[in-house]
Each structure stands twice: as C-alpha cells, then as structure tokens.
Amino acid sequence: MLRDYRPEDAEAIVRVALAAFAQFERDYSDWPLFTANVAKMPELARTGEIIVAEACGHIVGAVAYLGPQAPKAAFFDPAWPVIRMLVVDPTARGKGIGRQLTEECLRRAERDQAGAIALHTTPIMTVALPMYLRMGFVRVGDAPDILGVPYGVYVKRLG
Numbered sequence: 001m002l003r004d005y006r007p008e009d010a011e012a013i014v015r016v017a018l019a020a021f022a023q024f025e026r027d028y029s030d031w032p033l034f035t036a037n038v039a040k041m042p043e044l045a046r047t048g049e050i051i052v053a054e055a056c057g058h059i060v061g062a063v064a065y066l067g068p069q070a071p072k073a074a075f076f077d078p079a080w081p082v083i084r085m086l087v088v089d090p091t092a093r094g095k096g097i098g099r100q101l102t103e104e105c106l107r108r109a110e111r112d113q114a115g116a117i118a119l120h121t122t123p124i125m126t127v128a129l130p131m132y133l134r135m136g137f138v139r140v141g142d143a144p145d146i147l148g149v150p151y152g153v154y155v156k157r158l159g
Contacts, residue, residue: 004051005052005062007042013041013052049066062085064083065105083117099131102135117156119132123150138155
C-alpha cells in the first residue's frame with residue numbers, strides 16, 4: 001500500500017534508507033558522511049512529497065517526489081520534477097515496491113502537467129538503474145560524483 005508520508009514516519013524511513021544503501025558501504029569514500037546525508041531523507045518533505053510503501057503495518061519503502069517548482073540540484077532542468085532517494089528495505093525487495101513507488105512519482109508528474117521527469121543514479125545500483133531504463137528513462141548527461149561514485153542524469157519524457 002502506498003500513502004503520503006507523515007512526520008511520525010521519519011524514523012522508519014531513515015531506517016529503511018540506511019538498510020537500503022548498506023550494500024554500497026565499500027563504494028563511497030566517506031561512508032559516515034554518506035549515511036549522515038541519507039539520514040536527512042525526511043527533510044525532503046519540506047520541499048517535496050514523500051511517498052511511503054507499507055506492508056503488514058510496516059514501512060518497507062519510500063521515495064521523494066520534488067515537483068516542477070521545487071528547488072533542486074543545478075544539474076536538473078528547473079522545470080523537471082525529480083525523483084529522489086528511492087529506497088526499499090532489503091527484506092522486501094523483489095516484490096515490485098520500487099517500481100510502484102516510481103510509478104506513483106510518474107503519476108504525480110502527470111498531475112503536475114510536467115513534460116518530463118528526472119532522477120540521478122549510478123551504475124553501482126544494479127537493480128534500480130535497469131528498472132529505470134526498462135521504464136523508459138534515458139541518460140541525458142553526467143551528475144557530479146558523490147564521494148567517489150559516478151552518477152548520471154536520467155529523464156523520462158511524459159505525455
């Protein structure tokens with residue numbers, strides 16, 4: 001079940017986000033700094049919409065949708081809505097939760113009458129990146145490396 005984030009979800013989404021990224025600990029040059037930034041995920045609710053996935057009363061995934069008017073990194077076109085921090089608990093993977101969360105972001109972009117939606121990701125994310133490509137996202141350029149890990153900007157045209 002997908003629903004909108006509530007402030008009382010903050011601790012649970014941080015726990016899911018940290019668990020989701022744990023497999024990449026050796027890839028980032030400063031893991032404590034990386035995890036400190038991941039733990040700020042609830043702050044995205046200030047400028048965007050966080051969607052959570054629940055199963056059996058527990059949060060098992062989350063994603064942030066930043067609308068066309070929300071502030072975003074300079075490597076994104078300001079008119080694009082952006083998908084940020086898609087996370088799925090490792091114990092809940094393989095059930096389509098990441099795809100459902102991404103599809104909900106696409107619905108919100110269409111609601112906002114956006115012509116495209118963007119995200120940035122990295123080849124080390126060997127489940128997420130292929131999923132985005134299957135869903136029609138196309139690499140349009142580079143994003144700055146994050147702590148030694150290369151990232152690219154991906155866009156899906158809408159409408």
